[in-house]
Amino acid sequence: MAQATAGASAHVQGQQHPIKLYLVVWAWLFILSTGSYLVDYFQLEGGLRYSLIILFMLLKAGLIVAVFMHMAWERLALVYVILVPMSALLVFVAIMVFESDHTLLSRLTFFAAGH
Structure with missing residues (x-):
């Protein structure tokens, strides 16, 4: 008891x-x-x-x-454990978005229907 x-x-x-x-x-x-x-x-x-x-x-x-x-x-270390990877993921997604525009442009340039 x-x-x-x-x-x-x-x-x-x-x-x-x-x-x-x-x-x-x-x-x-x-x-x-x-x-x-x-x-x-x-x-x-x-x-x-x-x-x-x-x-x-x-x-x-x-x-x-x-x-x-x-x-x-919570402790600041725990907040960093959650926020830093999520922020890095957002940065990497932004990089992929910018790179996708470049990839599309190069495909339209080199694989256009007249070449």
Whole structure:
């Protein structure tokens, strides 16, 4: 019975966040989701559409990771373990996008239907 009491007291002493924090995050998630919906409602097209959708998506994901996955209160080393590889992956994807344009241009140049 002493173990049950010790476990219960350790649980009570854990970090407690005010309910206001979760309500504010929920409100921001709702606002960002509304913004994402309005992009479709106003029928935005092209780069602006995709940029806004990705921006809203990244902001929502950042809020969820920071608050609901408790990353805002973790050690800096753990945050780096998650953010550095994801940032490197985004850089590599950007490099592939730029290289794909070069590949397409060279294919159109050398494999055009008149050569």
